[in-house]
Every structure is written in structure tokens, then in C-alpha cells.
Amino acid sequence: MNILAAILLILGVFFFFVGVLGILRFPDFYTRLHAAGKCDTLAAILVLLAVAIYNLQDFSLGTVLVSLKILTIVAFVFIASPTATHAITEAALIAGVEPWTKGEGRK
Amino acid sequence: MTRIATFFIMFAFWVLLSGMFDAFHLSLGVLSCLLVTHFSHDLLFGQEWSSFWLRRLTGWIFYLFWLVKEIVLASLQVAYIVLHPRMLQLIDPQLVRFRTRLKRNISKVTFAQSITLTPGTIAVDMHDDEFTVYALTRSSAESLPGEMERRVAKALEPEG
Numbered sequence: 498m499n500i501l502a503a504i505l506l507i508l509g510v511f512f513f514f515v516g517v518l519g520i521l522r523f524p525d526f527y528t529r530l531h532a533a534g535k536c537d538t539l540a541a542i543l544v545l546l547a548v549a550i551y552n553l554q555d556f557s558l559g560t561v562l563v564s565l566k567i568l569t570i571v572a573f574v575f576i577a578s579p580t581a582t583h584a585i586t587e588a589a590l591i592a593g594v595e596p597w598t599k600g601e602g603r604k
Numbered sequence: 605m606t607r608i609a610t611f612f613i614m615f616a617f618w619v620l621l622s623g624m625f626d627a628f629h630l631s632l633g634v635l636s637c638l639l640v641t642h643f644s645h646d647l648l649f650g651q652e653w654s655s656f657w658l659r660r661l662t663g664w665i666f667y668l669f670w671l672v673k674e675i676v677l678a679s680l681q682v683a684y685i686v687l688h689p690r691m692l693q694l695i696d697p698q699l700v701r702f703r704t705r706l707k708r709n710i711s712k713v714t715f716a717q718s719i720t721l722t723p724g725t726i727a728v729d730m731h732d733d734e735f736t737v738y739a740l741t742r743s744s745a746e747s748l749p750g751e752m753e754r755r756v757a758k759a760l761e762p763e764g
Contacts, residue, residue, distance in 0.1 A: 511683075515679075515682070515686050515687065518687070519682065522686060523686075523695075525697075527726070528695060528697055528740060531682065531726065534726065535678075535679060535682065535720075535721065535722070536679055536682060538721060539676065539679045559623065562620060566620065566621070575721075576717070578721075579716075579717045579720035579721050579727075580717070583727055583728065586726050586738060587728050587729055596697055596699070596738070
């Protein structure tokens with residue numbers, strides 16, 4: 498149990514790291530959203546799963562209920578995160594933020 | 605039928621959130637779930653749902669598993685791009701427009717969310733049948749609509 502939780506945590510932290518690095522390295526607003534919106538979704542889900550599994554150590558009705566609640570958080574993150582990404586992207590397009598295209602320098 | 609299904613889903617969720625199993629709290633839960641069901645039973649399942657929702661549910665669960673696999677694979681791909689030293693040569697961001705053949709609103713929404721969740725593409729806009737997608741690389745732009753649309757159609761569209 499503990500080992501599985503640790504593996505999931507490490508994977509989650511790895512994807513958070515990649516997401517942050519992507520925000521820093523990508524050239525413009527939209528490409529940064531790619532890194533922020535997706536790697537973070539996967540990372541948050543992995544970390545939450547790890548917490549849910551770790552929580553099940555002393556197996557009783559209470560801990561099972563808490564783990565199930567954590568799983569509902571996973572479901573809501575799964576729905577909310579792409580919706581937010583989509584809304585921010587569309588707002589940026591409407592506001593007229595110019596996308597970076599190949600051949601330009603870094604903005 | 606939809607009322608009963610709504611009630612049981614509501615009540616399962618209520619029990620999950622409350623975590624109390626004595627008669628007093630359970631009867632409170634039943635009462636509030638009955639009220640909510642009475643007022644909003646047509647929200648959870650639309651009119652079209654009732655007939656073959658079990659088949660849709662299994663299709664939906666299979667689709668979820670496939671989607672999780674895709675998200676992990678695609679996240680690794682984005683991780684590779686992010687960690688690559690000459691990252692600017694690998695990416696080629698572009699806007700793609702295409703028409704979808706999905707008919708129902710729920711499958712369009714599912715499709716748009718799936719596009720956004722798989723790294724490399726963000727669904728920007730959807731008007732009627734036309735999707736606007738912002739893709740990170742040329743290959744991810746070319747893969748649309750592709751297999752994902754077929755799978756969404758199989759999971760959520762009515763037959764034919």
C-alpha cells in the first residue's frame with residue numbers, strides 16, 4: 498500500500514514538475530496553457546489517488562468514506578480542469594492575444 | 605423511471621458525504637433526496653436517456669479507461685517536448701478547424717473535454733458542428749478528429 502502510494506506521489510510530482518517547467522519554457526500564452534492545463538490535471542489526479550490509497554491503511558468504514566470523497570474530488574478535477582483551460586483559451590483568443598508561430602523568437 | 609434512478613444516485617451521494625448510518629440521519633437524507641428528486645428529476649437524465657442507458661453506461665466506462673490511457677501517454681509526450689533541449693524546434697502551434705459528425709450535446713461536450721485533456725490539443729470553441737482546436741505540434745493537429753471521435757460516437761451516440 499505505502500509503496501504504491503509513494504510511486505503515485507512521485508509520478509504526480511514529476512508531472513507537476515514538467516508542468517511548471519513547461520510554463521517557464523514555452524514561448525507564448527497558449528503553449529503555456531498546454532503545459533499548465535494538462536500535466537497539472539494528471540498530476541493532481543495521481544497525487545489525490547496516492548492520498549486516497551495512503552488513507553486506506555487502517556481499513557475501516559470511516560477511512561473508506563474519506564477515500565471515496567477524495568475520489569469524487571478526482572472526478573470534479575477531471576471535469577473542471579479542461580473546462581477552465583478551454584474558457585481561458587477562448588477568452589485569450591477573443592481578447593486578441595497573438596499566438597506564437599514557428600520562426601518567431603521567444604516572446 | 606428517471607425519478608427512481610435520480611433518487612438512488614442522490615441518496616448514494618448523500619450517504620457518501622454524510623457518513624452517518626443511524627435512523628435519524630438516514631431519514632433526513634431520504635427526505636431531502638426526495639425533495640431534490642421532485643424538483644430536479646429531469647436535470648440529471650435528459651428526455652432521451654431512459655431506453656438504453658445501461659448500454660451507454662458500459663460504453664462510457666470503457667471510454668473512460670481508454671481516455672485515461674491516452675492522457676498518460678500524451679502527458680509523457682508533452683513531458684518529452686518540455687524536457688527537450690531544443691524545444692522550440694519541436695513545437696509548431698496552430699489553430700485547426702474541423703466539423704464533427706457527433707449529434708448529441710453530451711457527446712460533443714465529452715469530445716471537447718477529451719480534446720482538452722489529452723496534451724497537445726485544447727478545444728477552443730464549438731459552434732454547431734464546428735470545433736476550433738489549438739494544437740501544440742503538427743502531428744497532434746493532424747490526428748484530429750480521428751480515433752477519439754469514433755470512440756466517443758461508439759460510447760454515446762445512438763445506433764446508426
